[in-house]
Amino acid sequence: MPASTRTGFSPRMTQLLLSSDSAPMRLDYALARSLGLGLRRCRALIEEGRVLVDGRVLRKGDLVHPGQTIILDDAAASPDILPGPPLPVIANSGRFAALLKPRGMHSAAGAGPQSVEVRLPSAGFAGWRLVNRLDQSTSGLVLAAATREDERAYKGWQEQGLVRKYYLAVAHGAVGPMELRGRILDDRRRVVRVTGEPDHPLRSTLVRPVREEGGLTLVLVRILKGRRHQIRAHMAHAGHPLLGDPLYGQAEPGGLFLHHWRVDMPGFSAMWLPDWPGVDPAQAEAVRLSFPNP
Numbered sequence: 001m002p003a004s005t006r007t008g009f010s011p012r013m014t015q016l017l018l019s020s021d022s023a024p025m026r027l028d029y030a031l032a033r034s035l036g037l038g039l040r041r042c043r044a045l046i047e048e049g050r051v052l053v054d055g056r057v058l059r060k061g062d063l064v065h066p067g068q069t070i071i072l073d074d075a076a077a078s079p080d081i082l083p084g085p086p087l088p089v090i091a092n093s094g095r096f097a098a099l100l101k102p103r104g105m106h107s108a109a110g111a112g113p114q115s116v117e118v119r120l121p122s123a124g125f126a127g128w129r130l131v132n133r134l135d136q137s138t139s140g141l142v143l144a145a146a147t148r149e150d151e152r153a154y155k156g157w158q159e160q161g162l163v164r165k166y167y168l169a170v171a172h173g174a175v176g177p178m179e180l181r182g183r184i185l186d187d188r189r190r191v192v193r194v195t196g197e198p199d200h201p202l203r204s205t206l207v208r209p210v211r212e213e214g215g216l217t218l219v220l221v222r223i224l225k226g227r228r229h230q231i232r233a234h235m236a237h238a239g240h241p242l243l244g245d246p247l248y249g250q251a252e253p254g255g256l257f258l259h260h261w262r263v264d265m266p267g268f269s270a271m272w273l274p275d276w277p278g279v280d281p282a283q284a285e286a287v288r289l290s291f292p293n294p
Contacts, residue, residue, distance in 0.1 A: 023127065027053065028060040031070065033109050035118065045072070086123035087116060090141060091270035095150045097125055098141045098263065098270035103255050107133035107142055116142045131155075132165075135229065137246065140167070140260025141270055154265070158225050161202050161294040163265040167221040167231055168210075168274060168284065170257035171240040172249070175217040180205040180234035184227045191247050192229045194237040202294075203227060205234040208287050211278070216243060218279070220261075220287045224294055231258060262288070 025033075031042040031051060045051050046060045052071040053064055064070065088100040101107065101116050107130060109117040120128050128144040131154045145151040157163050183199040186192045202225040210218040217240070221231050232248045235241060241249030243257040261284070262271035273281055 024063045024065045026060065027051070027058050027062050027064050027070075030064050031072070033117065034070075034121065035072070035109070085119075087119050089123055090272050091268070093268050095146050096131075096154070096265075096268045097128065097144050097146075098272075099123060099125075099144065100272055101134055101139060101142045103137055103139040106136050120144060134260055135232070135256075135258075137244075137256040138258045138260065139274060141263055141272060142260075143263065143270075157265050159202075161224045163224060164263065164294070165223050165226070165260060166262040166264075166271075166288055167223070168259045168261045168276075168279065169219050169221055169231065169235070170243040170276070171217050171219050171235055172243065173215065173217065173240045174212055175207065175209050175219050175240050177209070178205075178207040178238060180207065180238055182234065182237060184230060184233055186228050192227070192233050194233050200225075203230070205231055206291060207235070208290060210283055210287050211280075213278075220284060222288075222291055232256075 028039055028042045028046060031045070032039050035042075042051075043060045046058070050072065051057070053062075054068050055071075058064075087102075090098040090100055092098075099116060099120075106115040107117065109115045117130055120126065120130075125144055125146075128146055129148070129151050130142060131145050131151055132143045134140060134142055143154070145154055154163065181198045181201070181204045182194040183197045183203075184192050184194055204223075206222040208220050210220050212218075221235075223230060229247070232242055232245055236245070236248035243249070244252045244255050245258075246256070257274075257276065259274035259276075261273060263269065273279055273284070
């Protein structure tokens, strides 16, 4: 997707450069994906003539192509919606990349003023596609694929149970080894519901304790194919809500202690520990190796 820079000729204009490997895309979708704005807002900007493509006013449904330049009048959009500094790149194979999302940032564009998707171009991944998402309050690895073929490959590996995602979390209580398989009902409300009906094995949440202290347990969790809020909802349903969870727990100060630590899939691996006190990487790795094969 486009990279965003301030132009030298005007402090009130932002220039979006379509990279050579971008696919043609409708102007309204290109603008929304690049800036993290809603489609309605982007279409209004286009209709007001505040968006120029190679110096011309286009319609919202017109295609923009690689090599074209989009100019946005900043008087129509406050500076806080523009892409910020690039996110840290933890691993890049050329087909897949893992970027480090901080707690408090959205994954997908359009959900808020800043997102991982909006910052992909500034990190050097214009035209790449997110293949996994984290909740806004969850930190850790977010994955992007270079092409649609790579995105399809990722989804195929997920269906085969070949994408293993490991999360570190701090849960209330003394947590023992658990496999949580209750089916999650997601009707797009603020919270999801866990039922007594078992879900598909690929949707299970496998939990192993790492260290217990002061009524809390640091746990390592593995999922293969997740649902929205899966780990948070499963842990709360099991009587062990995560520390700091504002939806399924007590919203303690300090934020949610849930971090996507590691991912392993064919030809690609990445890992990054959270900056929590008392997390021993050797201990976490030993617990990871104790998980059974899917």
